[in-house]
Amino acid sequence: MPTKPLAKLESMVGESKQTVESFRIEAGKVDEFARAITDTNSVFRDETVARERGFDAIPAPLTFPRVKRFPRYQVGADAEMDEREEGHYGFDLGFRPEYVLHGEQAYEYERPLLVGDVLTGETTLAEVYQRDGGRAGTMTFAVLETAYRDQSGELVLTDRATAIETEGAVDDGGGEETSAGDAATTHESEPEPHPVDRPQSTAVLESGQAGPTVVAPDLERRDFVKYAGASGDFNPIHYDEPYATAAGNESVFGQGMFTAGVASRVVTDWFGRETISSFGVRFQSRVFPGETIVATGEVESVSQGETVDVTLEAATPGGKTLLTGTATADLSRSNDR
16 A cells, blocks of 8 residues: 555645656667667667658657656656656655555657657646455556647647556566556467558458568566666666565566567557557556566447547467557558658
8 A cells, every 4th residue: 555545645646746847869779779679760769761761850759758857857856756656647655665566557759759849747636546456456547647848849749647656566367567456368379470561541451451470589687777777767676686576576577668668669660650649558467587577459440531440459379468458540640642
């Protein structure tokens, strides 16, 4: 249970504060982050390629906003603090860090983030509630929304995150990032990756159509460390074995947003970064060293206005669904048109 009573947390709902300042999108960090989520697309590291593809500068991957976690971008954060000390998105919720899960994450994009952008963020505590989580005991949920504006004051991105504090470590069957009552889905075998031509119009798309398969094979602890360094997620539960096992986990495990970053490649490979207007995931299980992430997507619906809605899944070949998600692409934004 949080160190703060639920009534106190509920009294904080609706509070807003500036939480991010001088968040500069830098070419080197974009390159590092893309590599950390296993994305080798040269549009994220080569300005010439980016301009050839219609961008004014190198774009950032869909989940790049996680980089705002570095203390230098956070209002009032001491340089020696990490997330365990500074709270969640600037709010001291009284959550115990070793029992905090990332339940859901969603983004709405007004446009792609580009190298050279300098962002500020204002966060609102939108909702707090509790639920019986079975094995996890009482689960306390906090929903936080952050609006990011660029150096011109224009809204470029809205981030909605759900943090969950449990009463103890969650077994896998559920995972680090799991919602109460969810169970892992079984998959019979690993699908072969296959490229998909980038569609120029929704006229060539139909419900149920499969997108590209993205595979991040044979993960190692160093992959989680690499993501920590790129994203600023230095929770030791992802790289410190004694810390992770002392909290009741079988070993260290990958950050949920590492898995989300791998899954985001499905839609950016399929439709192009510039077309994506929303991306969201719901975490279900953890990924451990030695496992493989297989991310897939398919068309859910197509509108007459050149908009396509996609469902996403990241799973292990051995039988766990790591996350499910959705994305929306507006093909009228495509640089290829």
